[in-house]
Amino acid sequence: MPKRKLHIVHTESSCGWGGQELRILSESQGLMSRGHRITLVCPSEADIYNAAVERGINVVSLPVARKKVSALMALRRWLAANHQDIDVLNTHSSTDSWLTALACLSLRDSPPIVRTRHVSSPISKKASSHWLYQRAAQHLVVTGEPLRQHLAEHNGFALSSMTSVPTGIDLNRFGPGDRESLRRHGHLHGRIIGILATLRNWKGHAYLFEAFAQLKGEYSDLSLLVVGDGPQRHNLERLARELGIEEKVLFVGNQHNPEDWLNMMDIFVLPSYGDEGVSQAVMQAMATRLPVITTAVGGMRDAVQHEETGLLVDIRSSVAIEQALRCYLDNPAFAKRMAEAAFERSQRYFGLETMLDRMEAIFDRFSRGHR
Template sequence: MHTEASEGWGGQEIRILTESRGLMARGHRLHLLCSPQSRIYSEAQAAGVPVTAMPLSKKKWPGLKAMRDWLTLNQPDVIITHSSTDSWLTAAARVTLGRDIPVIRLRHISAPVTDNFGTRWLYLRASRAVVTTGEMIRQQMIDLNRYPGERIHSIPTGVDLDRFTPGDRDAARAEIGLDPAHQIIGIVASLRSWKGHETLLEAFAGLREHFPVARVVIVGDGLARISVEAAIDRLQLHEWVTLAGDQRDVVPWLRAMDVFVLPSYANEGVPQALRQAMGCGVCAVGSAMGGIPETIEDGVSGLLFAPKNHVALGAALADLLENPDKRARLAEAGLARARERFGMEPMLDRMEALIRQVM
């Protein structure tokens, strides 16, 4: 059983569904509990993942009662929680019902875990194991929170490499309406402040005159759209930036890009979109924070730059736009790295083994 209190949509929610479908294909029974207002509720239904809606978005009595009622009627072998609120509601329901169901707490982001008695109890007593999406997050919890390393398991999110594969760039651009003559710098990410869209726009503003056929394509939507639009206004980039919004199928958008950029400066685990881009054979550039350096080997399978440093990002982009051979070499190495390390099967193997272990 998975629980998710978040009503947003991004890598965390996508992992829940891809992992669920992968384990269902191996013969396991899965069930998701989430908020009726969340996008994952409708996406789970479309993906064929059994789902029940309940008020999990707040730590209040209706959510606790709904969780208690569901656990009274159902007998999950293991519960995997994903956000703070659903983790606390699950723990409270188990304690008040006296049900010793093993719990795995999955930590997706790199923001430090609060260091207090309650959170320590939640992670180490109410949960039998903790999973992080990257080794950096695991080590941070060991170093900062003093959690025992044997309780924490780094299991990065896998990418469906049968879907995210290289394709014809011009055909992809024709499909989505992008000019084949342009050099496309792209990003696929929720519009959140810490994803660093404004850093990308600042970097591009310094390049615009030197690369007249370069363009920026931003795929995704979210609460930071207003600030992104304001940055486009301030930098006078309307003619050079495409805001594509949410796209159900991002594969043609990735294949259309010459360079993929992820300029996050906080909270980033191991980003799926970056690995998807590499699986599509696109040259990748990322900030050196969170789990991004676990994905890109700087100068080998992509380029890294200091977070929030638009000058450094601009220099990296200029280098790649001026040197198509280097861009192709990094893209080829990134594709090889994706095929070797980023597929679905390693994630499913390790999650399956851990589930059996905690049971």
């Protein structure tokens, strides 16, 4: 384990909220607990700004939400005044990665850059993008091995220039709990299908709702628990009414204790068709010892192997979700076997300390002192 204490500066231009921001925060807190200095550079209006302040992370507010000359100059001025004190820069989104790379071009002895790519969306094959990922950054971290292989095959990135480090979860926090007690507290009963995700189109809630609508008449004890909030809340509530499942669907919004709500579920479903890495919610559900249904987008196969640690279904298919749910509902022994296998995999590969060990080693290897 590295013995040097580093000053690691994270840059984040996104003003949204999701798994990417949560990873930055948990990774920062974990490395701070190991004695490293962490600074986060982000816009003051970003959700992550206040969240970092609440967690005791040093935050610098800069107007880096857009690719503008003023943003580049602001970041360049801050780096010029502080770069000698920075061991490594860790960029996260497209905008801050470009701004940081360009700002460093004009600095003597600029800090090395490690880029973390959290999503699976395609990368342009233009020479400029190749420069950003293979020249401007000393190393690229992706959140799943399928993403690393894809970038090597489709973009020509050297495998040696990339490392897959799935997001780690706190196994002391997320794990099997007293399900019956939690259900009594939440006034829940029967068998509960659940999803924990921001209410965005590409998380696939609508397809889960349609699948649930096909099951509710046959399985009268079923309920659907929706944990999370987001821009699709109103549309999903309307869809529940249109499908005639409104009385069986419980929207509880964002929760500060998602681990408790996971423990109220019998089956976890995340039918995402978007640019996932490896979903933190899926890994959290696996650590809670839940049978999981999800899709093979992004790096999800790092977590779920079909019929070994869960079930993988086609994207945008309510029929496929319905069939997978029937597999679990009609065969409790199979569901239990998948849940146990998921739990074992989460304990072996997806703990927070595993992620911290790997990121700490990468930062140490590519830091100023070892460049």
